[in-house]
Amino acid sequence: MSxxxxxxxxxxxxxxxxxxxxxxxxxxxxxxxxxxxxxHELAEMFGVTRSTVREGLRQLENDGLxxxxxxxxxEVCLPGTDALTSRAxxxxxxxxxxxxxxxxxxxxxxxxAAELAAxxxxxxxxxxxxxxxxxxxxxxxxxLLVSKIDTQFxxxxxxxxxxxxxxxxxxPVSMLLYRGxxxxxxxxxxxxxxxxxxxxxxxxxxxxxxxxxxxxxxRRHINDFWKAIQNANLQDSVPAExxxxxE
Amino acid sequence: MSxxxxxxxxxxxxxxxxxxxxxxxxxxxxxxxxxxxxxHELAEMFGVTRSTVREGLRQLENDGLxxxxxxxxxEVCLPGTDALTSRAxxxxxxxxxxxxxxxxxxxxxxxxAAELAAxxxxxxxxxxxxxxxxxxxxxxxxxLLVSKIDTQFxxxxxxxxxxxxxxxxxxPVSMLLYRGxxxxxxxxxxxxxxxxxxxxxxxxxxxxxxxxxxxxxxRRHINDFWKAIQNANLQDSVPAExxxxxE
DNA sequence: GAGTCGTTTAGTGTCTGACAGTCCGACATA
DNA sequence: TATGTCGGACTGTCAGACACTAAACGACTC
Numbered sequence: 001m002s003x004x005x006x007x008x009x010x011x012x013x014x015x016x017x018x019x020x021x022x023x024x025x026x027x028x029x030x031x032x033x034x035x036x037x038x039x040h041e042l043a044e045m046f047g048v049t050r051s052t053v054r055e056g057l058r059q060l061e062n063d064g065l066x067x068x069x070x071x072x073x074x075e076v077c078l079p080g081t082d083a084l085t086s087r088a089x090x091x092x093x094x095x096x097x098x099x100x101x102x103x104x105x106x107x108x109x110x111x112x113a114a115e116l117a118a119x120x121x122x123x124x125x126x127x128x129x130x131x132x133x134x135x136x137x138x139x140x141x142x143x144l145l146v147s148k149i150d151t152q153f154x155x156x157x158x159x160x161x162x163x164x165x166x167x168x169x170x171x172p173v174s175m176l177l178y179r180g181x182x183x184x185x186x187x188x189x190x191x192x193x194x195x196x197x198x199x200x201x202x203x204x205x206x207x208x209x210x211x212x213x214x215x216x217x218x219r220r221h222i223n224d225f226w227k228a229i230q231n232a233n234l235q236d237s238v239p240a241e242x243x244x245x246x247e
Numbered sequence: 248m249s250x251x252x253x254x255x256x257x258x259x260x261x262x263x264x265x266x267x268x269x270x271x272x273x274x275x276x277x278x279x280x281x282x283x284x285x286x287h288e289l290a291e292m293f294g295v296t297r298s299t300v301r302e303g304l305r306q307l308e309n310d311g312l313x314x315x316x317x318x319x320x321x322e323v324c325l326p327g328t329d330a331l332t333s334r335a336x337x338x339x340x341x342x343x344x345x346x347x348x349x350x351x352x353x354x355x356x357x358x359x360a361a362e363l364a365a366x367x368x369x370x371x372x373x374x375x376x377x378x379x380x381x382x383x384x385x386x387x388x389x390x391l392l393v394s395k396i397d398t399q400f401x402x403x404x405x406x407x408x409x410x411x412x413x414x415x416x417x418x419p420v421s422m423l424l425y426r427g428x429x430x431x432x433x434x435x436x437x438x439x440x441x442x443x444x445x446x447x448x449x450x451x452x453x454x455x456x457x458x459x460x461x462x463x464x465x466r467r468h469i470n471d472f473w474k475a476i477q478n479a480n481l482q483d484s485v486p487a488e489x490x491x492x493x494e
Numbered sequence: 495g496a497g498t499c500g501t502t503t504a505g506t507g508t509c510t511g512a513c514a515g516t517c518c519g520a521c522a523t524a
Numbered sequence: 525t526a527t528g529t530c531g532g533a534c535t536g537t538c539a540g541a542c543a544c545t546a547a548a549c550g551a552c553t554c
Contacts (some may be wrong), residue, residue, distance in 0.1 A: 012507070014305075026341075038534060049509050051298055054536090055305050058261075062309035063334070071535050072517050079338050084331070087310065091326045092412060094273075101412040104363065108355040109416075116351065165339060165348040169356075169416040259536065285505055296538050301507090318506050319546050 013048050017056035020046070025065055025076055036066065036074045081168050088172035098236045102177050103226045107219070109170040110154065114202060114218035116161035118211040125160050126207045132156055133203045137196055143185035146192070151178040153199065157206065179239040181225070184232040191228055198224065260295050264303035267293070272312055272323055283313065283321045328415050335419035345483045349424050350473045354466070356417040357401065361449060361465035363408035365458040372407050373454045379403055380450045384443055390432035393439070398425040400446065404453065426486045428472070431479040438475055445471065 011019075024030050036042070039057070043050045057074070060066045064079035121129070136149045151174055158167045158174075198221035205214035229235060271277050283289070286304070290297045304321070307313045311326035368376070383396045398421055405414050405421075445468035452461035476482060 014507085040534075050535095051301075052508065055302065055507095058302050058305050059309055062306055064338075070517070072533090078341055079334075081338065084335055084338060087326075088331055088335075088415060091311075091328065091331060092415065094325055095411045097411050101410045104359065104410055105356075105412045105416055108359050109352075112351065112355050163348045163351055164342045164344050165352045165420055168335060168339060169352055169420065173412055173416065261536085287505070297506095298539095299537065302536095317546065319504090321506095 013046075013052045014055035014059070017042075017046050017048065017053055018059045021056070021060060022063070022065060030076050032076050032078045034076050036076065038074075081171060084168065085171040085175060089175045092172060092176060093239060096238050097176070098238060099177075099180050099229050100235045102173050102180070102239070103222070103229065105173055106170070106177060106222050107226075109166065109173065110222050111215040111218045113154070113158045113161055113166055113170065114206060114214035115211045116163055116166065117157045118206045118209050118214040120162045121160040121206055121209070125156075129153075129156060129160070129203055129206065133199055136199065140192070144182055147178055147181035147185050150181065150195075151175070157202075160206070176239045177225075180229060180234065183240065184228050184234065191224060194224060195221070260293075260299045261302035261306070264289075264293050264295065264300055265306045268303065268307060269310075269312060277323050279323050279325045281323050283323065285321075328418060331415065332418040332422060336422045339419060339423060340486060343485050344423070345485060346424075346427050346476050347482050349420050349427070349486070350469070350476065352420055353417070353424060353469050354473075356413065356420065357469050358462040358465045360401070360405045360408055360413055360417065361453060361461035362458045363410055363413065364404045365453045365456050365461040367409045368407040368453055368456070372403075376400075376403060376407070376450055376453065380446055383446065387439070391429055394425055394428035394432050397428065397442075398422070404449075407453070423486045424472075427476060427481065430487065431475045431481065438471060441471060442468070 021030075021036075025032075030036070037045070039050050039053050042057075043053045046053065057066065061068065062083075064083045065076065067075055067077040069075070132149065132153050136146065136153060139146050139149070154174055155167075155171065158170055161167070198217055201217040202214055202221065205211075205217055268277075268283075277283070284292070286297050286300050289304075290300045293300065304313065308315065311330045312323065314322055314324040316322070379396065379400050383393065383400060386393050386396070401421055402414075402418065405417055408414070445464055448464040449461060449468065452458075452464055
């Protein structure tokens, strides 16, 4: 016979506190933006010490369920994607993903993004998309800035799809590719006109709600990027940390 | 003139502790699997109190960089994807993603997975894939179990691609779709033979390293699933929490 | 020697209590 | 209305303590 033994998980006090608060956030007892009571009060409510509450809060903070604009303010907030993307890309980096891996995925997500964006973009978004494109076109020398705005360009298209799943799935990939772009950029100055052309076509196709065309051009665009990576012989290398993270 | 004021960010002690340990993990000073000194010792090393160290450790624990099999053992570990996927799917759920969103993404990720799996699957993996398929085929009544094994089936294919980016990107999506599957399953019993057929073709194509065929069948398979969702009129609804999370 | 069984002990989880620095909100002032 | 001042509340950090448990250790059997 087989004895089914589920691991008895001991519930530590700080865990219970975190779970309880989390539950109240999920079921709507506490609404996003609302302030939480002070640690002292929380401690009294849960019948534990402030230290215990603190450890629980720290966990919620890491989960992105509460936010501390200043040490004094502790407010509930729905978890954004920021924390997730940075963690995801960090994990990918540590797992040793290669540019090839990133490219293979981008090769399907980016065209999809373009396609869906063409279907769902709003008029105000069109204006902004064109603005980003214009800003990108204006740069001719600072390749690092080019890669930065380019990443922004793609992210904006993804957001225009209104598909959060796609947004979340591609964001970490995009972040890592950005680093790759920054690495190959100096070598790829020659490809700039070609990139600009692709971008123009993508923007126009999306704004014209031509999903097929948008997808096609995006596909081409990503492929170009891949060729640049290959020229730099980076296919199987791992994205590196960027030197600085200043604005 | 423009006065540039970057927000002064105070580095709290527990943050510094966490950062320092994290840095030592990243640069390889501490290797995965190794044990960390006790809290008391760490406190002495960093010149802070145990409480402070604790808060820092809690953060690393949440990040998945250290692991506590029991309260006594504190060991370094490379962050797995488990914590990320559960967090990601939770976030998606709270953002109110619909089955349509999930399907749109799966429609590109799953065929890609099949394609790459066909290229990269190893012989031992073929055996296991067939085993999962057989296990799935044997079930005829328990639709909930079907959806569970089906999820496993797809995840296994994704792992066979050896592309960690794809694995990580699709896992949360798969998790949420699983819930959807569990919801429509009772209604979709009729579609079971069709699903079995698709699975068979997918398995054979992958094992024969026929990437195109694998992609095609996977595409068809996902489309079938979408039709089931439509029949249940769930396209724009949000995946619900499953009743229980036993074994 | 390998495996089993107590015993010891180090280390965690939690608590009490405290203090300095700081931020918030309100009040007063112009 | 906008600015200066002030008290109070609250956080981050500290020191020290205690119960309880799991890991390490040694004793004991085969």
